[in-house]
Amino acid sequence: MLRFLLRLLPLACLAAAGCAPYFHQPFTTESARLGAEVRASAELRSLPEPQEPVVVAVYKFRDQTGQYKPSQNGSSFSTAVTQGATSILLRALEESRWFEPIERENLGNLLNERKIIRSSRAEYSDATGQKEPPLPPLLFAGVILEGGIISYDANILTGGAGLRYFGAGASGQYRQDRVTVYLRAISTSNGEILKTVYTSKTILSQQVDASLFRFVSFKRLLETETGFTYNEPTEMAVKEAIEKSVRALVIEGMVEGLWNPRHAADRQGRAVAEYQREKEENLTTDVLGRSLQERRSSFGIGLNGAALRYAGDFKAPQVQPGGELTLRYGGPRNGRLAGVVNLGRGTLGAGDYYRETFNYAELAGHLRLFPQERLTPYLVAGGGLTVRNQPAAGRTSMLPHVVGGVGLEVLPTDRLGLLVAIDNHYYFSDQLDRVAQGKYNDFYWAARAGVVFYLGRRAGAPQSSRPLTP
Template structure:
């Protein structure tokens, strides 16, 4: 009983410590107001090289365009899912970057009313003989207008979890992922031309972890313990990070299009653009749910693999022999290709049968997910298997046959030109002589299993 109790306690502690960062920082007292948290992009914006001259920008309204209300399990909520302060967040990001001089446009009516009051008051003082009162200088006008907003908020794009319970000890974890999308564009106030548009998405993660113990530790002594916590990524911080990423993209893509430039010179401009385009290219090759894509245009493929061959013939005691494969594939398009393999191998069967054979295979190959990092392939076709060397018998026996085969491989693409793969094949002979014995009505067949390396060119 004590042993079970100790094991239960260890499992219980392990579940808690798996995410101890959040668990050991639970709120136990009142917190004072503090400066708002930074995101991963906040420091990058502040550390960016400064422009030769800041761009005067106006933001009239950068709002939530989704109209989405907060998602709750029961009932309805009139609280919006996204912060309505997008203009304030964007203004802060523009200010932090140092690339823009932001002019007030969101509450322009208030500003104009206050200026009218000041000018009227000064005019009255001048009429009373106070000549020191002068009219206010004209307002600073914007060279570009920044428009856009949060255009989508998708709830529960991915949910899941896991749990287990054994003898009253259990734990569970759940997660939910939401997604928001931000568009930001710069518009020239001179001619109304849209200078640049950027698009940024950000996922929002919520996690819940719980652990419980419900067990009789002694006669009429029941121990019941339950704990857990939930961590929800703040939506406001997610909106802030997405907007800051959009501002970064707007600045660097503007440098690339020569709309503006840094004060550090052409070398720094090129370095910023190259790094940004590399990151952008990697992100554009990643689909929803983190599926990484490849940018492969090669039509030729060679592979080398090794593994085992298992003969299923008329002899008993089936044993694995070796198998090697050298293959070439010509892809007609990204999904369909023609494949030719040369396959030396050894069959081992019965008490003493051991023979080396070779096979030539011609296959049609189909790639199910040609652009994914993990891509399964199906193939099938016809071939020939024949004698290679004889070791145990001096008489030359006809151990050859035409055949058909089918198989499947799973590729893990290391890059656009290299891949590791594992494969399994079933080869169906048209004859009954692969093991040197012709017996019964069933033809001989064999399996090949192995792994190897591919090169695309």
């Protein structure tokens, strides 16, 4: 039993590393607390000070998706996102210090209350003969903020993994949703739309469970299970998206001169530079958050080490070493396909019967499946010639072959690539080992690992980078 538990210990440690919510389970009731803050709140408070706050009105910032909460057991009458987005937006405007929001969502309640105040003052004046001062006029807004939650996409990414062995196992599942917010500023003087921004936020749900079902001795059964489910609060995701849109609106308006910071230097300050950098990075980021851009230059040179396993007419094949110099060219815009020239040297062997060292040259093509990512699988296909000596004849011979394989490349930097691959070299004749026997031609397998250095300017990169400040 102890030995079995020790075998499960590494698996348990690995599972525990991603199960932080499991160790924070609530076992008692909790007192009310201040609302949880998100990262976007700190970004709002870090904005530079305004020259003068802008008076803005928000009539209705609502859910425009019309979607109900997804349910596995049928329809649900709960909405997918909060219906109180106006209150979230008003707080974000206050936190930014750039806007002075005025009440417009429940304007009827405000006007009714002012009528009651006027009526009470008039009755008091009639009863006492003392004239009461009039109510001050309501503030009017120079800018109206419109927009709303315009999209809630459920299950944009789902997945999971599990492992079970002899009654012990663990599994995990995850789901990712996304909420999208649009916000626009409108001038009340002429109705012009001054600026429109939009932001999105993913919502993560995950489930992890583990179980054990095993007889520890005769007639003694051990059965246990545990797990947890975590759903990121939708309201917090909406809050973060709205606060991000307010920050974007402040900076966009400051850059275009719609409103001014207290200090002119803040127009080229840290907040603006960070926003411009994020905006440029967003141009090469897809909906799943992956950074997609040209990373490799057109020309690369690399070195590979290999382990070669012979498959021919002799028995007891051995694994022998090999090396390879590779040159690759991807054209003006390096993408999925690259041409590769390989110059290599290797040894094949089988027991005490066969051992030979040879040179080869190959021309092949690499097809990258994800050319704009740092980690991409690739396919190899091509052909070449193997050169070997024939001492008895006093000359060399060349044997044609084809090569095909699969590999994986990872880029720690845009200049350096690390490769692992497996490929097969199949010959058009049965003379590689100098013995023609059977109906199959000779071939060998190669497992490779190496590095490639990309030289020159990155394919598709601009000549000079754009400035980060306006």
